[in-house]
Amino acid sequence: MLSEYLPVLLQILVAILFATSALVVSVLVGKTGKRTPAKDMPYECGMIPQGERQPRFSVMVGYAYAVKKGALDFKR
DSSP: OOHHHHHHHHHHHHHHHHHHHHHHHHHHHHHSOOOOOOHHSSTTTTBBBOOOOOOOOOHHHHHHHHHHHHHHHOOO
């Protein structure tokens, strides 16, 4: 009976090993890169950012507007 499930178990084992090895390799390779202030700056279409950043737009405001618009947009 175990021989019937052996291919499935082997495939699961290979998938787990592949996922684990991919994560380990990414951690090892990621630690070799050096972080500099220039790399940590936001990318603004190749231009150096000037001034303060814009305030974050609340997603709930846009969502509430979309719900209102959708609820009131009906055709007779």
